[in-house]
Amino acid sequence: MAYTSIEFSCSDGIARITFNRPKALNALNAALLDEFADALKKVSQDEAVRVLLVTGAGEKSFVAGADITEIAPLSPLGAKKFAQRGQTVIGQLQDLAVPVIAVVNGYALGGGCEVALACDFIYASEKAIFGLPEISLGVIPGFGGTQRLPRIVGESRAKEMILTGKHISATEALEIGLVNRMFPPDTLMEAAMETARMIASKGKASLCAAKQAVNQGLNVDLPTGMHIERDLFALCLASPDAKEGTAAFLEKRKPVFTGS
Numbered sequence: 001m002a003y004t005s006i007e008f009s010c011s012d013g014i015a016r017i018t019f020n021r022p023k024a025l026n027a028l029n030a031a032l033l034d035e036f037a038d039a040l041k042k043v044s045q046d047e048a049v050r051v052l053l054v055t056g057a058g059e060k061s062f063v064a065g066a067d068i069t070e071i072a073p074l075s076p077l078g079a080k081k082f083a084q085r086g087q088t089v090i091g092q093l094q095d096l097a098v099p100v101i102a103v104v105n106g107y108a109l110g111g112g113c114e115v116a117l118a119c120d121f122i123y124a125s126e127k128a129i130f131g132l133p134e135i136s137l138g139v140i141p142g143f144g145g146t147q148r149l150p151r152i153v154g155e156s157r158a159k160e161m162i163l164t165g166k167h168i169s170a171t172e173a174l175e176i177g178l179v180n181r182m183f184p185p186d187t188l189m190e191a192a193m194e195t196a197r198m199i200a201s202k203g204k205a206s207l208c209a210a211k212q213a214v215n216q217g218l219n220v221d222l223p224t225g226m227h228i229e230r231d232l233f234a235l236c237l238a239s240p241d242a243k244e245g246t247a248a249f250l251e252k253r254k255p256v257f258t259g260s
């Protein structure tokens with residue numbers, strides 16, 4: 001598939017998806033969602049990928065939400081299908097086996113905030129703005145915001161954002177734990193790349209197992225989560241990468257993980 005609304009690149013185990021509809025501040029329309037889904041499939045099928053960065057083109061916007069020109073005329077049934085489509089693609093993002101970092105360079109509003117919420121963690125520019133402004137349009141978040149935001153920042157902070165629709169700065173987002181780290185705009189991508197390179201230097205099996213253990217564990221009770229962790233720990237230990245990692249430690253050298 002040829003991309004016109006996103007850019008996709010991949011090198012040295014680091015994949016990057018850049019939302020790129022500058023005239024609409026990278027808003028998510030149906031065409032962009034299709035391209036996003038296609039790129040996510042490529043990431044999931046490429047054995048060499050160990051980490052994905054998701055960002056927006058330009059300095060102004062990560063993603064300014066779902067495309068309001070496409071939402072406005074929808075019937076209730078059409079709206080349900082639209083929300084389902086967005087939820088499916090963003091679910092595909094959350095369910096990627098490899099870690100995903102949201103690199104939020106500007107506005108992350110509505111569907112854009114919801115994309116960032118489905119990533120494993122968020123690095124933001126000092127200029128980034130977050131918000132779920134759907135209430136100001138007479139609707140509610142439809143791509144997972146009412147479900148993922150409270151799980152990340154807690155019920156009352158999430159309700160304040162969802163019920164007021166107000167924008168919050170990167171500093172506020174950092175304070176409430178929505179964002180992991182904040183950087184000046186010109187060093188944001190390099191900082192994200194530094195973390196991505198660190199992640200990409202680890203064994204793929206253990207990266208995927210660690211993410212799976214946390215994600216699955218959050219949806220079950222603690223004893224069940226412990227069980228999941230034990231099984232994944234045992235699976236990892238049997239992998240060639242674990243043989244290499246433990247041998248390298250004992251031989252006092254740096255490990256070379258082959259991803260197997």
Ligand code: CAA
Pocket residue numbers: 023024025027064065066067068069086107109110111112114133134137140141142143145
């Ligand atoms: N959909 C479609 N077009 C959008 C858009 C969106 N979500 N956000 C911005 N644009 C377009 C604007 O219409 C404008 O286009 P024109 O130049 O053709 O007029 C262009 O992008 C630039 O935007 P502004 O002129 O508004 O730029 P600004 O700097 O004055 O304001 C902004 C920036 C605060 C982000 C403002 O554009 C804005 O509030 N955008 C809408 C944000 C929003 O409500 N998002 C939620 C959408 S609904 C949703 O996401 C539902 C869901 O959960 C799935």
